[in-house]
Amino acid sequence: MNETELKQFLNDIKSFIAENGESFTVMSAASDKKLSTKSKNFMQDKNGFLDKTENAVESDSNASKSDILKFLKDMKINECIKCRLSIARKQIVFGEGNPESKLMFIGEAPGAEEDNTGRPFVGRAGQLLTKIVESINLKREDVYIANIIKCRPPENRNPMEDEISLCSPFLEEQISIIKPEIICTLGKFATEFIIGKDKGAISSVRGKDFDYKGITVIPTYHPSYLLRNPAAKRETWEDMKKIRALYFKN
Ligand code: SF4
Numbered sequence: 001m002n003e004t005e006l007k008q009f010l011n012d013i014k015s016f017i018a019e020n021g022e023s024f025t026v027m028s029a030a031s032d033k034k035l036s037t038k039s040k041n042f043m044q045d046k047n048g049f050l051d052k053t054e055n056a057v058e059s060d061s062n063a064s065k066s067d068i069l070k071f072l073k074d075m076k077i078n079e080c081i082k083c084r085l086s087i088a089r090k091q092i093v094f095g096e097g098n099p100e101s102k103l104m105f106i107g108e109a110p111g112a113e114e115d116n117t118g119r120p121f122v123g124r125a126g127q128l129l130t131k132i133v134e135s136i137n138l139k140r141e142d143v144y145i146a147n148i149i150k151c152r153p154p155e156n157r158n159p160m161e162d163e164i165s166l167c168s169p170f171l172e173e174q175i176s177i178i179k180p181e182i183i184c185t186l187g188k189f190a191t192e193f194i195i196g197k198d199k200g201a202i203s204s205v206r207g208k209d210f211d212y213k214g215i216t217v218i219p220t221y222h223p224s225y226l227l228r229n230p231a232a233k234r235e236t237w238e239d240m241k242k243i244r245a246l247y248f249k250n
Contacts, residue, residue, distance in 0.1 A: 065099035068177050076170065077150055083166045085151035091118045095146030095174060103138070103247055104180035105129065106171065107222065108189040109149035109159050120145045125223035129186070132223065132236065136244035146174055148193050159189060168193060175215070182246050183215050184239070187222025195219065206239055218243055 073094045080086060093110040096119055105121075113123035121129045130140045149159045149167045159167075171193075175183070185191040188202045194217055195210040202219060210217040220239040221232050 065177050069094075069099055069174065072170070072173055072177070076173075080150070080170075083151075083163045085149065085153060085163055085167075088154055089151035090115045092150045093118055093120050093147060093152070094150060095120055095144065097140070097144035098142055099144060099178050101142060101144045101178070102181040103142075103184065103243065104144045104146070104175065104178060104182070105133075105184050105186060106190040106194065107145070107147045107186040109147050109156075110152040111156050112152065115152040120147055121223070124227060128223040128226060132240060135237070136240050136247070138247070144174075144178055144180065146171060148190055164189070164193060175213075180215060182243055183212060183217045184243055185217060185219045187225060190222075191219040206235060209242075216246060218246075 073092075077092055077094060080092065093114045097104075107121060107129075110120065111123050111125070113126070114120055120126070129145070133140050133143055148164055148171050150170060151167075153159055153163070183194060185194050191202050191205060192199075194212050195205065199205050199210070202221065206219050206221065208219075210219070218239055220236045221229075226233050226236060
C-alpha cells in the first residue's frame with residue numbers, strides 16, 4: 001500500500017468513527033452493560049490510538065500489510081455494532097494467515113468454534129480446509145483465510161442480506177490491503193458476493209474462472225458441504241489443481 005492509499009485508509013477510518021459515535025451512544029442506552037462498558041472504553045481510547053497510529057504510519061510509508069490489517073481490526077471491527085450479530089457474539093473473527101500471500105480463501109461466517117477461538121475455519125470444516133490447502137503443497141500459514149461475515153450468526157443460520165451488506169466492506173478492505181492474485185470462494189454466499197448473484201448456482205460456477213478487480217476468482221464448494229457430500233470432494237480437487245497451477249506458474 002503506497003502513501004496515498006494509506007492516507008485514504010486513515011481518512012476512511014476517521015469517517016467511520018465519526019459516523020458510528022452515535023451508534024455507541026444508542027447501544028449504551030439500550031442497557032447492554034457489557035457492550036456499553038466496552039464501547040465506552042473504546043470511545044475513550046480511540047482518539048489517542050488513532051493519533052498515535054496515524055503518526056506512526058505517516059512517518060513510515062512502508063507500514064507492513066500486517067500492521068495495516070491490525071489497525072483495521074483494532075480500530076474498525078473489534079467493537080463493531082453495526083448489525084444484530086454483535087449482540088450474541090463472543091468475539092469477532094477477523095481472519096488470519098499470511099498477508100503477503102498470493103492466495104486468499106473466503107468463506108461465509110464463523111461457527112461456534114470460531115466464535116470461541118476468534119479464528120476462522122477451526123472446526124471440522126476448518127480441518128478439512130487445512131487438508132485441502134495442504135493437498136496443493138501449501139501450508140495453512142502460507143495463505144490468508146477470511147469470511148464475509150465477522151460475527152457468528154445464531155445457530156449457524158445463513159447470513160441475512162443486510163448483515164452481508166453491512167459487514168462486507170470490511171472484507172473488501174482486507175482484500176484491498178492483501179492484494180491476492182487468486183481468490184478461492186468457498187460456497188454459495190462468498191461466491192455470490194465476489195462474482196455476483198447472476199452467475200448461477202455454485203454447482204454451475206465452480207470449475208470456471210472469474211475476475212474480481214483484476215484478481216482471478218476460482219469458486220468451489222464450502223468444506224461444510226463437502227463433509228455432508230463427500231462425493232463432491234472430487235470436483236473440489238479439480239478446482240484445487242487449477243489453483244495450484246496458477247499459484248506456482250512463475
Ligand atoms: S457481523 Fe460484521 S457488521 Fe455485524 S456486528 Fe459483526 S463485524 Fe459488525
